Amino acid sequence: MATANKNLSEYDKSTLPNGKDFKVGIVVSEWNDTVTNGLFSGAEYALKDCGVLPENIIRWNVPGSFELVYGAKKMIESFEDLDAVIVIGCVIKGETMHFEFVCEGVTHGIKDLNLMAEIPVLFCVLTDNNMEQSLARSGGVHGNKGTEAAVAALKMIELNRKY
Ligand SMILES: Nc1c(NC[C@H](O)[C@H](O)[C@H](O)CO)[nH]c(=O)[nH]c1=O
Numbered sequence: 001m002a003t004a005n006k007n008l009s010e011y012d013k014s015t016l017p018n019g020k021d022f023k024v025g026i027v028v029s030e031w032n033d034t035v036t037n038g039l040f041s042g043a044e045y046a047l048k049d050c051g052v053l054p055e056n057i058i059r060w061n062v063p064g065s066f067e068l069v070y071g072a073k074k075m076i077e078s079f080e081d082l083d084a085v086i087v088i089g090c091v092i093k094g095e096t097m098h099f100e101f102v103c104e105g106v107t108h109g110i111k112d113l114n115l116m117a118e119i120p121v122l123f124c125v126l127t128d129n130n131m132e133q134s135l136a137r138s139g140g141v142h143g144n145k146g147t148e149a150a151v152a153a154l155k156m157i158e159l160n161r162k163y
């Protein structure tokens with residue numbers, strides 16, 4: 001189902017765990033910060049709405065999406081009690097192939113982190129053709145992918161604690 005057919009901000013709180021003792025890291029890229037701050041706001045709101053305490057939401061900024069991998073790795077190494085990390089970025093196609101390589105690098109890097117780390121790393125990186133698409137997915141007509149990532153984080157923390 002394409003995003004156009006699903007609002008990214010919709011969730012049923014009754015199906016989610018209470019996050020009162022969860023600790024979540026969020027690494028945010030500074031490229032396209034209007035979008036990434038919008039994604040962060042969506043994620044932060046959903047986490048708090050589901051009981052995560054403000055002091056248990058740790059935000060670090062990195063220069064660009066390519067640095068999200070190192071930032072997440074460093075955050076996982078720095079906090080022994082983290083339950084999940086959400087990486088937030090916005091990559092927008094330009095004139096060259098740089099878009100493809102940044103997207104591929106961060107995607108593979110986050111996938112590798114999920115294979116190596118003991119906690120889930122959630123992928124909230126927009127890879128869009130233009131700013132209009134990014135704005136639509138960071139609190140616009142299609143909702144907020146940050147909210148979607150926060151909901152996924154809550155579910156993965158519950159799964160990780162259960163098994
Ligand atoms: N063009 C975008 C970038 N490019 C920067 C890279 O992510 C990286 O910071 C640089 O190559 C140095 O290692 N980053 C984004 O997040 N979004 C873009 O649209």
Ligand SMILES: CC(=O)[C@@H](O)COP(=O)(O)O
Pocket residue numbers: 091092093094095096097098099100102
């Ligand atoms: C994803 C990028 O790095 C890209 O936005 C940079 O733009 P350009 O390909 O025109 O240099």
